[in-house]
Amino acid sequence: MSAYEVDVSLVNATEGHRFSDFSEPLDKDSWYWRTAEPLLVHGKPNMGAIYRYARSEYGRCTGRVYVDTETGAKAIGWVFVSRQKYDDYGTTETYIREAWVTVSRLVEPARPAVYEYAGVAA
Numbered sequence: 001m002s003a004y005e006v007d008v009s010l011v012n013a014t015e016g017h018r019f020s021d022f023s024e025p026l027d028k029d030s031w032y033w034r035t036a037e038p039l040l041v042h043g044k045p046n047m048g049a050i051y052r053y054a055r056s057e058y059g060r061c062t063g064r065v066y067v068d069t070e071t072g073a074k075a076i077g078w079v080f081v082s083r084q085k086y087d088d089y090g091t092t093e094t095y096i097r098e099a100w101v102t103v104s105r106l107v108e109p110a111r112p113a114v115y116e117y118a119g120v121a122a
Contacts, residue, residue: 006026008023011099014096064079080098082097
């Protein structure tokens with residue numbers, strides 16, 4: 001199993017709200033990322049193959065996703081845009097969907113929370 005994963009956030013840009021977030025592991029057994037190109041090469045993400053798949057799935061690329069680091073901004077993914085029909089039955093209305101696609105790797109697992117409860121006087 002790979003430590004890398006692809007995170008996708010879907011946004012209804014017409015109405016201005018996010019409606020879906022999901023992550024998929026980036027490995028050869030993942031059902032979601034079935035492509036002709038290998039997505040991992042020597043244990044590292046093949047960013048070109050991930051980009052091409054995401055573009056075919058989510059529409060045209062309009063920019064990159066950045067995070068601020070101590071050494072400056074770092075590109076960690078892309079923003080894709082397409083026009084989609086609403087899922088409501090019988091409607092012909094459409095909206096602009098943005099897909100924010102990033103690639104990440106778990107470096108340190110989350111530590112379990114330890115709670116200390118205060119006593120309540122009777």
